[in-house]
Amino acid sequence: MAVTRFAPSPTGYLHIGGARTALFDLLWAKKTGGKFVLRIEDTDQSRNSPTAAKQVMDDLKWLGIQWDQGPQVGGPAEPYFQSQRLDIYNKYIKQLLDSGKAYYCFESADELEQMRKQAAAKKQNFIYQRPKTFPNASDVEKAKVQGRDVVVRFCMPEEEIVVDDVIRGQVKFKGSEISDLIILKNDGFPTYHFACVVDDELMGITHVIRGQEHLMNTPGHIALQKALGFKTPVYAHMSLTVSEGGGKMSKRDRAKVLKEAIKKSQGLDMEALASAGGINITELEEFISGDAMPDTPAVDAMAEYLHMDLPEINIVDFFKSGYLPQALVNFIALLGYSAPVDKEVLTLQELIDTFDSSRFNKTNSLFDRKKLLSFNMEHIKLLSADELLSRYKDFLKVVNSPAAKADDALLKRVLKASEGARTLAEIDHKSRFLFTEDDKIEYNQKDVDKVLLNNNGQGLTMLAELKEHLRNLPTLNDKTIEDMLRGLAEQKQVGLGKVAQPLRLAICGTTISLPIFESIDMLGLEATVRRIERTIKKFADKIVKEIK
């Protein structure tokens, strides 16, 4: 029976790394018949946004990762927002202070920075020099009056601390090489380290599953637990997910791609770009030339302005790109972990049923988008027609597709005709022509040249004939259309492509669409004929004469 927890700081959207941690928290808890708790770590007043916690929760729910205890659902250790638990932390801070295991300090950020620089100059790790005697209450008062910073530090014990990790085995640290941690900040909020240790105890957390980036924090946490008389949970530090360029995946990856694109493109209207992103020109320049990074909405807006795709990092990015949560869950579950079964396409329930905590591996893994694509296709195939429809409608809404207004029956036909598609976006793109006004259809010039104009306008000629044949069909459905097209091809002694491609181009403007028979059937006879006529009119005088 494992009680696990996912403890995000609500600084924005849930990203892929957080989702993976949350997933394994869920798997571990569910497999052992335990509980999965969600706790919001909002102890950094400057970085939290009120909507971010909700966003993170929405993202988790979209993925199908539902918590047993936490915000929105309650639980025995309420509240689950750390910012609402200050008096609890203060109680334990006082306990540490009273027992001499913690002490006040008054350095400013600048002073600390100086000390760090000095240590670096000596090629040493910075370790805060613990005073021989600790400041007393009146010293604290004095410091406050003087307007100095007041923080509380925890006395790290000197002894060796062993982290017993499920994934990594025993990892040893020397307490003497770890600086006394700040546990209470100048603003009266506890630091992550402290709040996390207190809450894990109070919320009965038995297993802490998190990314390897936290391994170095763990000895500090264990020391804190000992000092407070708490139990030490089981630790499992998972390998990290890295992106193509190396380094763990982060929202910086998106900004980086955007920056490169801006640098490469010539003659960009920088003013317009900045305003599209909702930032001023100075901020944009600092972004391009320096290390400054605009926030997520600004990056997204600028990418949209430039009509470019950024690598997906946040869960919503994947949603907007047409991925299914089931595919995403399946894919990230197999990063740094392998299920003890002989197949790879797995549902969340199968992942839970087969979960085995001994099957984590220690190596970092690269996020391979091509493989994700393949998983997405498999999961599209796995869904029932109704489930797929409902997912598809959600998708259409979020990307503002004109297809969002279509009725269910039509969308179901579109979906059925889209077997083998890899993303929902692909389906939407291939069927947009059904939801576009005739005169808004844009023709792809290359395709026009190739299938309509070449060979003295063979394709156009074909279209004219096709129009008549279509009109003469007694009934219109995919079967009669197919028979007619095949018959015509045979009669002309040409491949079906010679007949189908001009038609495809006429109705959707490109040579890529859903299968042609269904396409015509869904579009309807009238619209099809209208589009053929429009196409003929538009290109009749542009026939490329072959030069011998």
Next chain:
RNA sequence: GGCCCCAUCGUCUAGGCCGGUCCAGGACACCGGGUUUUCAACCCGGCGACAGGGGUUCAAAUCCCCUUGGGGCUACCA
């Protein structure tokens, strides 16, 4: 710089704890072919890895050491 983690096909991984059954298996990608009304999908085939060096052993992908390479942390962020 200091501390810590890691190392099997291009990628995700199986195998490693209990050395021989592994001249290393699967999936994705890639390449070739087939199918075909486009793009996909689908079918068949192919390419492709134990980072390097030392040990230990009758025997090492598996155990030990070193080197190299990658990653993480090094905040009054989490």
